[in-house]
Amino acid sequence: MATITATDYTAIVERYLAVWNETDPAKRQKLAEAAFTPEATYTDPLAAVAGRDAVDMVIGAVQGQFPGLVFTLGGPVDGHHDIVRFTWHLGPEGGEALAIGFDVARIAEDGRVETVLGFLDMVPGA
Template identity: 35%
Template sequence: MLQDVFNQPDEERRATAIAGIFSEDVVFRDAEGTATGRNELAATVAGLLAQGPGLVFTPDGPYRGVADLGMRSWQLGPPGGATILGGLDVAQVADGRIVRLWTILGA
């Protein structure tokens, strides 16, 4: 699950989750730019976590998908608190791993 990556403050656990979910050459795109590969993704996630310590991503609605594409809305906020930001993740999967992930803010 993406929360196992984007909510994980422990670097080793996050790296293990990334290796299990994402392809080696994953491409992640959001409003801030593009990260290519697991190492860049890990650095990007570390930066996101540093921007909002104590905040967590939670799914907001069901997973939806067709063929190799999937999407899910999410919310960001303190555990049990008000939503600060929402968005939508769109993922392309190949061989059981995410190869491309787009994050759209405010969706």
């Protein structure tokens, strides 16, 4: 695998978060094709799915549960080899986070996400 730079890791995570923030299903699908491999897996405490289409369904469900909220980076992106980790915030644009999580992702040779392991650090009502 080619060497991934700090700038590359950040760009990969920004592409990933753009998918989570796109509410138009057709546009989100195009973004997902650029961000995730076809076989991508996503696992967090509330979901465990395989395949880019299934990941997209999870994203759509989260958007339905939290309409109008956006995902933003909660700090610096860190990575090594083909692994990247980052904290994200979910809340109103420009407002305080209502949910905070931490994701670790494995990056495929083509720069797309192939595996995500997510953790929820703070959730609404907790």
